[in-house]
Amino acid sequence: MSEDFDEEYTGQSGAPEECTHSCSTCGANCPSRQDPKSFLAEQNPYSNITRIIGVVSGKGGVGKSFIASAMAVLMRRKNYSTAILDADITGPSIPKAFGLKGNAGQTEMGILPMKTESGINVISVNNLLEDEEAPVVWRGPVIAGTVKQFYTDVVWGDVDYMFVDMPPGTGDVPLTVFQSLPVDGIIVVTSPQDLVSMVVKKAINMAGLMNIPVLGIIENYSYLECPDCGKKLSVFGESHVEKIAGKYGVPVLAKLPMDPSIAAAIDKGAVEKLGLKELDEAAAKIEKELPIEM
Numbered sequence: 001m002s003e004d005f006d007e008e009y010t011g012q013s014g015a016p017e018e019c020t021h022s023c024s025t026c027g028a029n030c031p032s033r034q035d036p037k038s039f040l041a042e043q044n045p046y047s048n049i050t051r052i053i054g055v056v057s058g059k060g061g062v063g064k065s066f067i068a069s070a071m072a073v074l075m076r077r078k079n080y081s082t083a084i085l086d087a088d089i090t091g092p093s094i095p096k097a098f099g100l101k102g103n104a105g106q107t108e109m110g111i112l113p114m115k116t117e118s119g120i121n122v123i124s125v126n127n128l129l130e131d132e133e134a135p136v137v138w139r140g141p142v143i144a145g146t147v148k149q150f151y152t153d154v155v156w157g158d159v160d161y162m163f164v165d166m167p168p169g170t171g172d173v174p175l176t177v178f179q180s181l182p183v184d185g186i187i188v189v190t191s192p193q194d195l196v197s198m199v200v201k202k203a204i205n206m207a208g209l210m211n212i213p214v215l216g217i218i219e220n221y222s223y224l225e226c227p228d229c230g231k232k233l234s235v236f237g238e239s240h241v242e243k244i245a246g247k248y249g250v251p252v253l254a255k256l257p258m259d260p261s262i263a264a265a266i267d268k269g270a271v272e273k274l275g276l277k278e279l280d281e282a283a284a285k286i287e288k289e290l291p292i293e294m
Contacts, residue, residue, distance in 0.1 A: 039179040041148055046109050047156035049083070051290045053163050053215070054177060054186040056207075058199025060168040063220035064189045065093045066262065067279075068165035069271045071187070072120050074283040080160040080292060083113065085150050086124035087177055088167040089143045090136045095126045099269020103127055110155045118272050123154050144176040151181055160292045169199075170206045178210040184290050185215040187253070187282065190244075192222060192236040204248050216253035216285055217245050224258045232257075253282035 055068040072082040086094040098116040104127040105112040113121040126132045167173050190200045219241040223232040245252045256278050265274050
């Protein structure tokens, strides 16, 4: 541990030896208290990102990456410039949804994002590896640092809405995103199971601790519609999303069915071909709550 670190964090700066992250315990000259945005990273000089929206979930397997992809597609259809930062380093799936293969380019300005058929900019670790099937066996700090570099080192250009596909849970990477990127709001993705409902509450509470607004909740795999009679079957149990949303005062933006055509489109890299009308309300919510001055 360096002397500089000692001076900065052991009281000479006014910060307590064991910071509680509560300003009520800090001295008046604590660096974090003087500048609460001190953790924010600077975006690439050749980037101009207006709005950043995190897509989060309490656990994996609820379709978070699909929602991130779909929202970027819908906002692009509204003639906004959109981008996806794939922060799920150990489980990247965004490139497959768009059929993106190969490696991202690099120039003296920085890393160049991949571009989808409709013009969405995408960066994912899979587009930086020689073998996209190679496992990413990295420790937490390295993964978190990579996500931060996706913001600082990638030449994003002009972006109205950037969607950050976060890994599940409330660990290193979500914390890095919330502290390092100027996140304007999050969308929480869930499914009907009671266990998922419990961990969704953790994701919402984490956003509250970080002062990040929750734009709404999207419930995926909400029901299966019988192709013969049209009856909606609750395969994963009855939904509790309205109850959770009411408790935290956030809207339910969509309840999506289990639809084999969605999985088929993603497997073919054709997420941009889907109708996605069930998510129109979510897109309208973003447009209203986080407007872009044209």
